[in-house]
Structure formats: C-alpha cells, structure tokens
Amino acid sequence: METYYNPNDLSKFATMGEEAPELWELFMSYYSSVFKDGALSAREKALIALAVAHAVQCPYCIEAYTEGALEKGSNQAQMTEAIHVAAAIRAGATLVHGVQMKNIANKLGF
Amino acid sequence: MSIMNLNENNSNSQVEYLKNIEGIKPFADRIKEIGFYSLKSNRTISTLQVNVGKVCNLMCKHCHVEAGPHRTESMNRDIMFQCLKMVADNHIPTLDITGGAPELNPNLAWFIEEASQLAGHVIVRTNLTVLRLNEYTNMPEFYADHNVELISSLPYYSAKDTDRQRGEGVFLSSIAVLSRLNELGYGQRDGSLKLNLVYNPGGAFLPPAQDAIEGDFRRVLAKQYGVSFNNLYTITNVPVGRFLTFLYDSGNLHRYMERLTSSFNTSTISRLMCRDQVSVGWNGQLYDCDFNQMLGLNCTPAHISEFSLETFKEREILLGNHCYACTAGAGSSCGGATSI
Numbered sequence: 001m002e003t004y005y006n007p008n009d010l011s012k013f014a015t016m017g018e019e020a021p022e023l024w025e026l027f028m029s030y031y032s033s034v035f036k037d038g039a040l041s042a043r044e045k046a047l048i049a050l051a052v053a054h055a056v057q058c059p060y061c062i063e064a065y066t067e068g069a070l071e072k073g074s075n076q077a078q079m080t081e082a083i084h085v086a087a088a089i090r091a092g093a094t095l096v097h098g099v100q101m102k103n104i105a106n107k108l109g110f
Numbered sequence: 111m112s113i114m115n116l117n118e119n120n121s122n123s124q125v126e127y128l129k130n131i132e133g134i135k136p137f138a139d140r141i142k143e144i145g146f147y148s149l150k151s152n153r154t155i156s157t158l159q160v161n162v163g164k165v166c167n168l169m170c171k172h173c174h175v176e177a178g179p180h181r182t183e184s185m186n187r188d189i190m191f192q193c194l195k196m197v198a199d200n201h202i203p204t205l206d207i208t209g210g211a212p213e214l215n216p217n218l219a220w221f222i223e224e225a226s227q228l229a230g231h232v233i234v235r236t237n238l239t240v241l242r243l244n245e246y247t248n249m250p251e252f253y254a255d256h257n258v259e260l261i262s263s264l265p266y267y268s269a270k271d272t273d274r275q276r277g278e279g280v281f282l283s284s285i286a287v288l289s290r291l292n293e294l295g296y297g298q299r300d301g302s303l304k305l306n307l308v309y310n311p312g313g314a315f316l317p318p319a320q321d322a323i324e325g326d327f328r329r330v331l332a333k334q335y336g337v338s339f340n341n342l343y344t345i346t347n348v349p350v351g352r353f354l355t356f357l358y359d360s361g362n363l364h365r366y367m368e369r370l371t372s373s374f375n376t377s378t379i380s381r382l383m384c385r386d387q388v389s390v391g392w393n394g395q396l397y398d399c400d401f402n403q404m405l406g407l408n409c410t411p412a413h414i415s416e417f418s419l420e421t422f423k424e425r426e427i428l429l430g431n432h433c434y435a436c437t438a439g440a441g442s443s444c445g446g447a448t449s450i
Binding site: 037041042043067070071072073075076077 | 266268270271311312313315316317318319322323326
C-alpha cells in the first residue's frame with residue numbers, strides 16, 4: 001500500500017542537497033556541530049532529539065534517534081521518560097491555551 | 111526459518127551466509143581500497159587467547175560461542191600444556207583465558223597455577239555468576255592469590271537491561287560477586303588486582319563512546335551498589351553464532367551490516383587485535399581471533415602442536431564480513447574500543 005512516509009526515504013535524505021548544495025553543506029555542518037559533546041553530553045542531546053522527534057511526530061527522526069539514543073548508551077527507561085517530557089510539554093501547552101479560552105469565554109459571557 | 115536451526119556447529123553455513131549479504135562489499139575489498147590488503151599480523155605476539163571450552167552456566171543472546179550448559183567441548187590438560195609451552199618458548203607476555211565460563215573447565219586452576227609462573231600477565235574472562243555456584247566460591251580468592259586480571263561481562267548498569275540479554279537474575283548475581291571481588295581488593299583505583307567490565311549493546315546497534323558509558327557505569331554502580339571497577343571496555347556485537355541467528359530471525363541482519371559498513375573507520379586497522387594475538391580453541395586449533403575460531407577459519411598450520419613463531423609472525427589474517435564489527439565507529443576488540 002502506498003503511504004506518504006516510506007522508511008527507505010530516510011536514506012535518501014542527502015538528495016536534498018542536489019538542488020542547493022551550499023545550503024545543504026551549511027545545514028550538515030551546523031547539524032553535526034549541534035550533536036557533539038558540549039555543555040550537554042552527546043547522550044543528553046540524543047535524548048532531547050528523541051523527545052523533540054516525538055513532539056514534532058517525525059517518523060524518520062524517531063527511527064534515527066531511537067537508534068541514536070541507544071548508541072549513546074541510553075536505555076528504554078530513560079528514553080521513555082524523555083518522551084514523557086515531550087508529552088507533558090505538549091499537554092501543558094494545550095492546557096495553558098485553555099486560559100485563552102477562558103479569557104474569551106469570560107469576555108463574551110455575562 | 112533460522113539459519114542456525116539445524117545445529118550449533120554450522121560454521122561453514124555462517125561463513126557462506128556472511129559472504130552473500132546483498133549490498134555489503136566484502137571486507138577484504140574494502141580494506142584493499144585503502145591499501146591494507148592483505149592484512150598481516152605484527153612481528154611479535156603479545157597475547158595468547160585460549161578458549162578453554164564452550165560450557166557455560168548462562169545462555170546469553172549475543173554469544174558468538176553459542177556457549178551454554180548443554181555444551182561439552184572442554185580443553186584437556188595436554189592442550190593446556192602445549193599452550194603453556196607456546197607462551198614460555200615464545201615469550202608471549204599475556205595469557206588471556208576465555209570460554210564459555212572458564213571456571214567450568216576442571217583444569218582451570220592447574221592451568222592458572224602453571225601460567226602464573228610463566229606469563230607476566232594472566233587474564234580470565236569470567237561471567238561472574240558462575241562464582242556463586244557452590245563448587246566455585248573459592249575462585250575469587252584463588253584469582254587474587256595469583257594476581258589474575260578479571261574481565262567481566264556486565265552489559266548494562268540496570269537489572270532489566272542486563273537480564274534481558276544474559277538471563278533472569280544475572281545482574282544482581284553479578285553485583286553480589288563484584289562486591290565480593292571489591293572486598294578482596296579487586297577494582298580499586300590504585301590496587302594491583304584489576305577488575306574490568308565489558309559493555310556490549312543490548313541488540314542490533316553500535317556501542318556508545320567508551321569513556322562516556324564508563325562514567326555512567328561508575329556513577330550508578332558506586333551510588334546504588336557500592337561497587338567499583340578499573341576500566342570499562344565497549345565491545346561491538348559481532349555477527350557470529352547466536353547473535354547472527356538473532357539478526358537473521360529478527361529481520362535486523364541487513365540493517366546491522368549496513369550500520370557496520372557505513373561506520374567503517376580506517377584508523378582502527380592498525381590496532382586490530384588479530385594483529386597482536388593468536389587464538390587457541392578447546393581442541394588446540396589455531397585462529398586469528400575468537401570469532402574466526404567460531405567460524406572455523408583456521409590459521410595455517412592449524413594445530414598448536416605445529417606452531418612456530420617464524421610461521422605465525424606477519425601471517426596473513428583470514429578476513430570475512432564479520433570483521434566489519436571490529437572496524438566500525440571507535441573500533442572493537444577484546445580490550446574495548448581501539449580508536450579513542
């Protein structure tokens with residue numbers, strides 16, 4: 001069955017450099033620098049990436065950073081907690097917008 | 111269907127299978143491209159690694175030896191004597207004893223007694239848990255008395271992750287033995303009794319940076335269990351034996367081989383362990399490494415009774431696609447990462 005998301009497309013990511021090689025090179029240079037050990041360890045960064053991948057619901061990123069987090073030494077308990085952080089922020093962001101709902105409702109109502 | 115279903119001594123079919131994985135360039139061709147073919151061993155041999163048998167009290171999911179309680183292969187004293195002679199005659203500084211669980215070879219204590227008078231450095235690769243069995247509870251003191259370096263598998267610093275790979279209860283059993291070894295003086299920062307741990311991935315992925323995961327192990331084991339150790343070695347799972355079966359059965363084989371080949375690191379070639387060592391099987395057969403041993407890739411001449419340093423120095427190493435595991439990422443050897 002045809003789907004918009006194809007797992008094999010992940011390995012074709014670099015084809016995005018074909019029409020704009022300079023931008024691609026800049027992106028890759030920036031990307032690889034971001035994930036190096038710094039003030040945060042590479043392991044911590046991979047967990048953040050995994051959590052963000054779930055928040056933005058990118059299946060390619062989820063695959064890449066599940067493997068990436070394992071290869072940085074994290075286990076499933078740590079990875080699951082990272083996803084809960086993303087889930088909590090999404091839930092909190094939804095709920096906090098409820099204040100906007102209340103503001104408008106209160107303004108419209110008696 | 112599993113390629114390993116028929117029996118555990120199917121080394122030929124494993125070799126053939128590894129040769130014919132679609133899209134994977136033969137390892138020999140890969141190193142030819144960068145000018146390292148044919149790969150030769152060094153002029154001297156620094157380590158004789160002796161696999162004293164396939165008998166083990168555990169059945170780990172990644173085990174390339176496919177060791178277990180049902181195995182019967184065990185080195186006899188005559189072959190051990192030839193190993194000792196090889197060490198003495200050729201001034202090989204390190205004797206590295208592995209298995210299976212070496213303790214389950216009834217000749218191990220004798221072998222270590224003799225070896226400790228010959229080799230400067232004796233290593234035993236223990237699974238720890240065997241030392242809790244009644245017959246072997248005296249072995250930690252024996253190891254300490256003979257200044258044996260211990261290298262112990264402990265794939266992760268949590269029970270769940272370790273037990274999933276090595277069996278129910280293995281983690282806490284291992285921790286109990288590590289505590290006892292610490293009491294004997296093993297694993298102390300400035301002590302002479304070395305206790306090193308081995309991390310290997312819990313599946314079809316590469317190990318983390320050795321220094322990073324060592325720090326995690328050190329922190330968690332000290333804080334939660336009061337356990338200390340000297341170094342942690344990361345070892346990449348090699349697609350041989352039970353791990354090859356897992357890769358095949360789980361549909362991970364092609365992806366894992368691509369992961370290994372795409373992570374090929376030229377700087378690991380000069381420090382490949384096969385260049386410094388000779389591996390002896392339980393029956394006296396000679397190999398470049400323990401993985402070649404399990405694949406039946408013999409050196410020439412094939413038996414320890416025919417060994418001569420002249421023939422074995424600068425010998426051509428036998429290669430296969432399993433060798434990609436030792437050249438991926440930071441590299442891998444029985445002493446951990448090779449390119450840090």
